[in-house]
Amino acid sequence: MTRPQRKRAVHSRLVAALLTAVSTTVVCPTLHAADINRGAELYRMHCTSCHGGDGRPLMPGATDFTRPSALLKPDLSLLSVIRAGRGGMPAYQGQLRDREMLDIVAHLRTQR
Ligand code: HEC
Known part of the structure; x- marks a missing residue:
């Protein structure tokens, strides 16, 4: 050479x-396989106050997860919004692990 x-x-x-x-x-x-049950529990604890128990928002302006267009983005895009927050939504980085946020996304995907 x-x-x-x-x-x-x-x-x-x-x-x-x-x-x-x-x-x-x-x-x-x-x-890693997502833990959907853990995701459902975390969703109830952290997200229902705005997004509603069944994904129909209680807070005006919060994304409606029952709409067909709501969760079309890939997991990693949704993860970055949940991490950083947006508009009226708080940031969850430091409060939830990435793994837990992805468990919540997996739970939301089973709801549709
Ligand atoms: C204080 C109210 C509030 C809480 C609590 C809240 N959200 Fe939100 N969420 C919002 C609002 C408002 C938006 C719309 C933000 C925007 O686009 O301006 C939103 C948008 C979203 C979106 C859509 C992102 C996109 O790009 O389409 C996702 C996913 C989401 N929230 C997940 C969650 C999860 C998971 C939790 C719990 C860990 C949570 N939210 C808690 C208010 C909230």
Whole structure:
């Protein structure tokens, strides 16, 4: 192998390692099976005051989870809204783990 070839080989190994690290970090939260029962319990504790027990909102402006268009976004997009909050909705980062927020999303998806 010439020097430039060796350099390229090292470079592509580095890129592969980096891609593996990134995809593991980003994809991992969804690789575990969600706990739907735990999600339902957490939803009752943290979310019903605005979103309603059955997903029909009590607070005007809160997303109506019974609407067909409500949960079309992928889990990771919904996770980032729940983490950071939006408009009248508080942020849950620091209060719930990502795993728990994803359990709630899984519960909501069973309600439709
Ligand atoms: C204080 C009221 C309130 C509480 C409590 C609340 N939400 Fe919300 N939620 C809102 C409002 C208002 C919106 C609409 C935000 C906007 O788009 O302006 C919303 C939007 C959402 C959305 C839609 C995001 C999207 O991009 O379509 C999701 C998902 C959601 N809430 C999940 C939750 C979950 C899960 C909980 C409990 C952990 C929760 N919310 C608790 C008020 C609340």
